[in-house]
Amino acid sequence: MFTSPSRSMSRWLFWSAGIVASYVLLAWLVLGVRSTEIVLWPSAAVAAFALITRGPSMVPAVLLASWVSNYLLLGWGLQASLIIAAGDALGPLLGWWVLRRRPARWQEFQTTSDAIWFIAAMGMMAAAVSAAVGATAAAFYGIGHTPLTPDLGVQWWVTDMTSIVVLTPAAALLRALSWEEMKASLHWETVLAPLLALVGTLLTYTMPTGQSALPIGLASLVFLPLLWTAMRLPLAVSASLNALIAVVIVTATVLHHGPMYSMLGSDRFVSMQIILLAMAAALLLAGLLANERSQALKQVRDINATLEKKVNRRTAALQIAQATTQAQLRFQESLLNAxxxxxxxxxxxxxxxxxxxxxxxxxxxxxxxxxxxxxxxxxxxxxxxxxxxxxxxxxxxxxxxxxxxxxxxxxxxxxxxxxxxxxxxxxxxxxxxxxxxxxxxITALKQLQQQLSEDEQRFRFLAEESPVPLVITRTTDAALLFSNKAADALFRGSYAQYAGQSMRHLWGDSVSRDQLLQRLQREGGVVRGMEAQFRRFDGTEVWLLLSVTRGRYRDDDALIFAFKDITEVKARESELRNLAYTDTLTGIPNRRYFMARAAAELRRAQREGTPFAVLALDIDRFKLVNDQLGHQTGDAVIRCFAQTCMQQLRGQDLCGRLGGDEFAILLPQTNRQVAFDVAQRLRLAIQEASCLPPASQIGMTLTTSIGIAEFLPISSISDSDELLDRADQALYRAKESGRNRVEIWTAEPGAPV
Ligand SMILES: Nc1nc2c(ncn2[C@@H]2O[C@H](COP(=O)(O)OP(=O)(O)OP(=O)(O)O)[C@@H](O)[C@H]2O)c(=O)[nH]1
Structure with missing residues (x-):
């Protein structure tokens, strides 16, 4: 908290003035009654009190108060007063400093060892210093030059120590305690016990004075409630009460009352102070011991409370665990029954x-x-x-x-x-x-299994004996899982021989196999009417019509094949196809095929902008051959003619028989000049070929006339019939011109080629 300098200064002034006033007042009270023999009894206590509560800032006030009391009230010399004042400040200051070396004890002051430290630091040392300084100063400069004797020193020391030990613990304790703690400890004992002790003290001191033991005995009864207070009440209360009663005793004695009065005199006074000192120390220790005991009890109570809490917690946990176990048992029971x-x-x-x-x-x-x-x-x-x-x-x-x-x-x-x-x-x-x-x-399961195995036996019989070849292969590796007798016969190998082996190699080509798998995928696992070529186990080829379905066979994913042998059908088909496009007499393409190829070539030439040529050939006077040598020889001549032509042509050229003794030749990517050369070569080859029997009765040579028509990309021809027609026109001209000739078609007959 922030405190302004002016505020702390005024507080300091206030406290300084208060300390000085208390010091001087006490000195006046004590010394005013008995002057020279009594040492300034409360001086050290006030100085110690000031230092404990406010610290070394009170030193000037202590110095001033001591000097005023010694010089002005007691009438000692100036030097002696100053030295005594210095001693009064120095002693408690030293005690305060030593006490501060033990911060824990300074702050709490709760154990017996705290009290011993307090007595040693504040009582013995501080009092010893101030007594030594004070007695020396009094001996050298005091009134009447009091001799410096051990008696003076001891008396001074005991006096100061008594005052410190009796009065100042209260200051230390009050400083450590908070106001809330004070209030919390306020109960009937706190009020009644001190009240009893005070009343008892006052009553004792109203008794007549004298050497009688009775008043002293009565007075000592006062200490019973005091001791009880020290044992039962907070330390601060007992210490304050102790100080209060001590002040009452001293005041009464000084004022010539009470049992102590008769003991007055230097020695007696010291005795009284020793008694006070012992009493104070005893009470202080009793209070501290009680405090320690109550603290120990509190600790035990705390430990007990902690243990009780732990036990309660453990008990609660056990109860929960028990409840959980019972709930689990109930759960298990109901689960088991469910x-x-x-x-x-x-x-x-x-x-x-x-x-x-x-x-x-x-x-x-x-x-x-x-x-x-x-x-x-x-x-x-x-x-x-x-x-x-x-x-x-x-x-x-x-x-x-x-x-x-x-x-x-x-x-x-x-x-x-x-x-x-x-x-x-x-x-x-x-x-x-x-x-x-x-x-x-598993009764129902067993019955089902039984039924299934009967079903399977029936299926196996049907499948085995079926005239339709049936084969089952594993999907993953095409291993043969089953084949019936018909399939064994079809593939010329038995199931017993090839069971478990891959059937992939039976496919004519892998393309058809892949096609089948794709179709199965696409068509929901069933493919019907697929044709494919297979290779039998003996290597021969066979065409089969397949019906395939995906399914399970025992523990495997499988393909179930039903086959039909269509080898003969395929062969017939092929034959028919060939017949449609081949001339049966010569084996070369017939008119239909030739015209289809010529049309295709025309389209290609139009697309690519290249020329091509068509040759029309007709055997010269073939009728004579037939007539003279017979129809069969005529056929042989026609075949020979076709072969001779074929021998003269390139691979890409095409020779076809259009009918009778008429032929046509297609020369792709060939212009009219080259076509003319080819035609000439053909003409000569026919002439030189020995197609007629050597001993020919007709004495003639086989010749041919050839007409050429050229297709140019720029020409107006749009179909192949037209082109062949032109070649025919040129052929006609060659026949006209005497046969065994080659003519090229021109728009005007006789126009230059
Ligand atoms: N042997 C045989 N003769 C056939 C065949 N087809 C047609 N012929 C005959 O071939 C002859 C064709 O005669 P044409 O072309 O009209 O006349 P040509 O005798 O050859 O006289 P030019 O053609 O004018 O030189 C006819 O007598 C037909 O009967 C056949 O397949 N075999």
Whole structure:
């Protein structure tokens, strides 16, 4: 918190003035009554009090107060007064400094060792210093030159120490305590006990003075409530009370009252102070011991409270755990009973310990009738024996056991079950505590399996004996899984020989196989009417019509093939196709094929802008050959003519028989000059070929006339018939001009070529 300098200065002035006033007032009270013999009794206590509460800033006030009291009130010399004042400030300052070296004790002042430290630091040392300085100054400069004797020093020291020990603990404690703590400790004892002690003290001091032991005895009774207070009340209260009673005693004595008065005199006075000192120290220690004890008790109470809390917590946790366990047990119980499968627990001796409702229903017995009995006793000999064998297996080492077993139901219905057994171990010790068995009814499954196997046998018979060749291969690797007798005959190899082997190599080409797989994918797993060529096991080729479906065969994804041999059909087809385009007499393309090719060539030439030529050929006077040598020889001549032409042509050229003795030749990418050369070469080759029998009665040579028509990209010709027509016109001109000639078509007959 911020404190302004002027405010702290005024506070300092206030405290300084207060300290000076208290010091001077006490000095006046004490010294005003008995002047010279009594040392300034409360001086050291006021100085120590000032330093404890406000610190060294009070030193000037202490110096001033001491000097005023010694010089003005006591009438000692100036030097002596100054030295005594310095001693009064220096002693408590030293004690204060030593006490500050132990900050914990300075702050709390709660244990007995704190009190010992306080007495040692503030009492003995501070009082010793101020007494030594004060007695020396008094001896040298004091009134009447009091001799410096040990007695003076001891008397001074005891006086100062008494005042410090009796009065100043209250200051230290008040400084450490907060106002809230003070209020909290205020109860009837705090008020009543000090009140009793005070009243007792006052009553004692109203008694007549004298040497009688009675007043002293009575006075000492005062200390009983005081001691009790010290033991029961906060340390600050007992220390303050101690100081108050001490002031009352001293004041009464100084004012010639009470039992102590008769003891006055130098020695007696010191005795009294020693008694006070002892009393103060005893009370202080009693208070501190009580404080320590109450603190220890509080600690024990705290520990007890903590332990109690822990125990409560543990108890609550145990209760929760117990509740959870019970809830879990209830859950397990209901879960077990909710299971449709019979479940049973048995001990290591095979006696049932617990079963669920499904088990009760299975055997037609309630829990109490089952518990404690064995497998054979409850389940009959067949299932019971298997049950006990499995238990034995498990208990002699295997981890889990599964078996199939028949069971004759109490209502005589035969059933089949799967038994699953496992060991039950203790969660903590891992000791085997029994066996758990769960049962599953597989009667319906078994019936289905039976039916399926009968169905399969029927299917196998049908498939085996079917006249349709059937083959089943595995989808992944085309391994042969099944083939019937008809398929074995078709492929010329038996299933027994090739079972499990890949059938991929039977396909004529991999393209058809890939096509089949794609179609299966596309057409939902069924492909009908696909034609493909296959290779038999002996290497011969065969055309087959396929119907294929995807399916399962035993444990595999499979392709099921049904075949029809179409080799003959395909051969006939091919023959027919050839017949349609081939001239049967010569084996070269017929008119239809030639004209189709000529049309295609025309389109190509138009597209690419290249020329081509068509030659029309006709055997000269062939009628004579027929007439003179016969029709058969005529046929042979025609065949020879065709072969001679074919020999003269390039691979890309095409020679066709248009009918009778007429032929045509297509010369792609050929202009009229080259065509003319080719035609001449042909003409000569025919002339030189020995197509006519050597001993020909007609004495003639076989010749041919040739007409040429050229297609130019710029020409107006738009179909091949027109072009062939032009070649025919040129041929006609060659015949006209005497035969065995080559003519090129021109627009005007006789126009230059
Ligand atoms: N041997 C045989 N003769 C055929 C065949 N086709 C047509 N002929 C005959 O071939 C002859 C063709 O005669 P043409 O072309 O009219 O006359 P040509 O005797 O050759 O006289 P030019 O052509 O004018 O030189 C006819 O007598 C037909 O009967 C055939 O396939 N075989």
């Amino acid at each position: 299971l449709p499968n019979p479940v049973a627990f048995s001990d290591p001796q095979g006696r049932f310990t617990r079963v669920n409702v499904a088990f009760n229903l299975l055997v037609g017995l309630g829990g109490p009738e089952i518990h404690g009995r064995t497998g054979t006793q409850i389940l009959g000999t067949t299932l019971g024996r298997i049950w006990e064998e499995m238990d034995h297996e498990l208990l002699s080492g295997s981890q889990q056991a599964t078996r199939e077993a028949p069971y004759l139901h109490p209502d005589h219905e035969p059933t089949v079950w799967i038994l699953n057994k496992a060991l039950v171990r203790d969660a903590v010790s891992r000791q085997i505590v029994g066996v758990v068995t769960s049962m599953q009814d």
